[in-house]
Amino acid sequence: QVQLVQSGSELKKPGASVKVSCKASGYTFTSYAMNWVRQAPGQGLEWMGWINTNTGNPTYAQGFTGRFVFSLDTSVSTAYLQISSLKAEDTAVYYCASRLTGDPYFDYWGQGTLVTVSS
Amino acid sequence: SYVLTQPPSVSVAPGKTARITCGGNNIGSKSVHWYQQKPGQAPVLVIYYDSDRPSGIPERFSGSNSGNTATLTISRVEAGDEADYYCQVWDSSSDHPVVFGGGTKLTVL
Numbered sequence: 001q002v003q004l005v006q007s008g009s010e011l012k013k014p015g016a017s018v019k020v021s022c023k024a025s026g027y028t029f030t031s032y033a034m035n036w037v038r039q040a041p042g043q044g045l046e047w048m049g050w051i052n053t054n055t056g057n058p059t060y061a062q063g064f065t066g067r068f069v070f071s072l073d074t075s076v077s078t079a080y081l082q083i084s085s086l087k088a089e090d091t092a093v094y095y096c097a098s099r100l101t102g103d104p105y106f107d108y109w110g111q112g113t114l115v116t117v118s119s
Numbered sequence: 120s121y122v123l124t125q126p127p128s129v130s131v132a133p134g135k136t137a138r139i140t141c142g143g144n145n146i147g148s149k150s151v152h153w154y155q156q157k158p159g160q161a162p163v164l165v166i167y168y169d170s171d172r173p174s175g176i177p178e179r180f181s182g183s184n185s186g187n188t189a190t191l192t193i194s195r196v197e198a199g200d201e202a203d204y205y206c207q208v209w210d211s212s213s214d215h216p217v218v219f220g221g222g223t224k225l226t227v228l
Contacts, residue, residue: 035217045154045162045205047217061215062120095161104209104216105152107173109161 002026004096004110011116017084020113022096029077030054035106036070036081037095048094051079086117121210123220130226131196139223141189141206149208151189153182156222157202165204166191193225201227 007021022034036048049060051070058070069082083090093114097106124142131137141151151169154162164173166182169189179194193200206220 044203044222045156045207045219047215047219061217103167104150104211105164105167105207106154106162107164107167109163112161 002108006110006113009114012086016086020081020094022079022110024077032098032100034079035097038092040092088117091117120213120215121218125220125223128224132228137193137196139191139204141220146189147185151184152207153191154205155202198227
């Protein structure tokens with residue numbers, strides 16, 4: 001069965017970096033793009049962008065350029081989200097999500113990774 | 120970019136019908152998808168393409184979309200339906216194609 005399994009919670013200091021992983025299984029990883037979605041505490045869902053898992057080409061939504069980097073390791077069917085120069089406002093749960101039907105909705109989600117930025 | 124507007128909260132008694140709206144400019148011309156998110160859990164797709172249900176989603180969940188409003192309807196509401204609900208569209212004409220509504224907290228009284 002399809003699974004997206006994310007890495008565990010992270011506690012980081014302001015200015016540090018964090019790398020969140022999302023390991024896919026149960027389907028051909030390079031056939032479907034991987035999306036990232038942010039959810040700040042008590043807030044709604046915010047689409048961050050996606051990465052083409054075939055070419056590695058990322059697309060970043062407005063507000064997620066510069067400090068946010070999507071990457072892949074196709075040998076282990078894993079997508080990564082790296083955030084540098086962390087700020088307190090980066091504190092959020094980060095989800096990876098896929099559209100395995102190719103349709104414009106997300107049918108599979110990772111369990112989420114809480115990133116807490118605090119001194 | 121395209122904006123989706125949801126009421127922050129909706130309350131309903133058990134056994135009654137809950138209606139959660141999602142407003143957007145001419146949203147009826149777009150396909151709307153709905154997610155349910157319970158505390159501490161990832162979102163789950165409950166309605167896609169306005170009114171289709173994924174397998175495993177109860178028939179009590181239905182959707183409609185016309186004009187400037189899409190609606191998620193939950194019939195015979197149960198305590199387990201208490202959750203946040205988000206609408207989503209894909210705006211293919213935009214460089215920010217994925218848009219979520221702000222979410223609605225459904226409270227079962």
